[in-house]
Amino acid sequence: MLRRSHKKSRGGCVECKRRHVKCDENRPICRLCVLSDRDCSFASQDQQQQHDPSSRERSIESDRRHGETVLDLRNITPLTPVSIVDSPGNLPAQHPHDASLDDAINFDHMELLIHAIQDREMFEIGTGVGEYHASGIALGLKEALAAPYLMHELLAFSAQHMAFLHPERSAHYLHQAVSLQTRAISLFNTTWTEVNKSNCVAILLFSSILGHHLLADTLRKRDPGGLDAFIAHYVQCVEMHRGIYTIAKSAWPLLMQSELEPILTQSTAFTSRQPKGNDCEPIKKLINNSTALSQVEKDACHHTIQYLQVGIDAVAAKQEIFVNRHQMIYSLTMLVPPEMAALLAKKQPEALVLLAYYAILLHHGRELWQSGDAGLYVFGLINGYLGEEWDEWMQYPREKIVGDMAME
Template sequence: MLRRSHKKFRGGCLECKRRHVKCDGRRPVCLLCTMSERDCSYPSQAPPEKLSPSDSSSQEQSISPGDNHSQGLDEAINLNHMELLVHVASDKSMFNLGHSPNDYPSDLFIALKKGLKAPYLMYMLLAFSARHLAFLHPQQSAFYLHQAMTLQTRAVSLFNAAWTGVDQSNCVAVLGFSSILGHHLLADTLAKRDPGGLEGFISHYTQCVEMHRGIHTIATNAWPLLMATELQPILSLSADFTSRAPRGNHCQRIRELVDTANGLGEEDKEACRLAIQYLQVGFDAVLAEEEQSNRYQMIFSWTMLVPPEFTRLLAAKRPEVLVLLAYYSLLLHYGRNLWQVGDAGAYILGIIVDYLGPEWDHWLEYPRERITRKPL
């Protein structure tokens, strides 16, 4: 699996430090605080060094997998960007965690049209395209991952500079940018194989959940505006899916564990029950033969829908919540053929089993048996 190396960053804002989440250090308002509409401030110190467009373009020119990528990324006619744009337009599997791929051409047209007026959306599309190409061409992954990182950084910078709130003129572009960034972050998170084991993964995943919750906040606050746009059919389908009543009993054992947990308060139990409800909707979809348009949507949506109390319990590594996460790893396993997922389900289950030890084997039996089962 692909992963990106990173350095320890100590220039985060006060709000992110208080919430113990990783900050991107953007000033005057970091991305997490922008997305969640929190007050953002920094201690009185020199701002961290940032990658300027000229710096990033010079780095991009120095990394090339072949002669066809030798041109710099800031030229008037940019063949690197054109390659990414062509890939966006031609490969429907990039966004296969969403709704029906049959709607892909119209969705893409909306995004490209809005991206011409909102460059942060266009850069985010290109960044995600580069991320997908890094998966498709492992021999050139260093080049494409560098492109993805640089374009995503520029997209976030442009978004922060343009941010004045959501209104009718920008709601589609803001939601598109936020959603694609969420897909990008989830793909990166599921690809990580840090030596920190569970500790490292929980740190990355809770940050991913925080960002996804910001996406959900934007969509919820702007819902009346968005329903008056061309996104109305897409958003209605998505809302109908996530509001379904669960049908199956695949989560029965984890429900029993949560209901009988002495160490969880009632508010914590309700948060876990809501997370379980969404998981069951996800299992209903992936295991239904007639399901097509939303089969894997909950793999993405679950990180956006789980309540803040659940994230807090996950960051504290409460055993019951780690067992619940193991059930999410089973949902991932059912989507293992998707490029964003791969063996992430088996990997996450493995680090949870190692962390909890044999005394939790009874509660982990259901996801463990199905993930380790040999395919027919």
């Protein structure tokens, strides 16, 4: 029998040549490797190119020279399976490459996709979950067809939520979350160079889901490193979220012409509110009277306090049924100034007291899967670190968290 003739792919990728299939030679990742979720590389790639900075790295360095904040995922630490599992003994000692991830159609992935479509609780600290969940997921799936990094991160976050819902299978789902998130970041770093009209929606959705993922992981960690470990994770989360905020600002005109416009408008309306309550008056007084903070640092603290009060106002306004009362748990990490993150990183006492006020928001959201007992946990870490001389300033969050728990 005569074999059908075909044009050989001389410049195909290593994986397609190994499998003896025709490669479309699309770089940096060919379509077959995208569809089958395989690592794609080209042996014919110029060696000099491998040693020179990539276009993405050159773009990042250029942006930094011009004072721009960029979304740089090269140093993001992938999730570790101990994030949610209470007993490390439930985990396998190693996590070898999961062969099932190489399948073009994977029923484990289908389970995660169906869960993401049906379960609104995954994004319950996001904007307009009740109103926009169905349309948001539909938009995300449409964008993910052209941006595999978005699909991988959506599935990774779904796996993390499944690990919470099914603790008896948490090791299985957390392994999926780690593998899928690692692949998502790798694909993103390989394919993205700049934000434009064609990719701004996919990049913002990817960044937002990754931000939700990292925040949920941070809040559920119970690291033996105590406060130092929590601060390190939380500051990384803040820096990642500021990258999301920078993307949104730089691409705002394009995004407001996209299908994300209703969600972005609602989110902006919430974060632009003027604070009403006086819950944060004690911390304002502490910042104003501090001799350890510069004026720039005081301004950053007051900027953060304003958002904190808006968040506390929201959880108290139970009659506003169309407002996501817990959105500020997520939004605050995106809105705090870089000076505030620097104060947290060096464990400045005034910044830690301010973080204890953030723990009030976490405590109000203790029924959420992302928060759980994080409010009490974070308050305990800070209270144990600060000396007795800070008791006066810790009194209000103590009443709202510890006192509230005693009354239940």
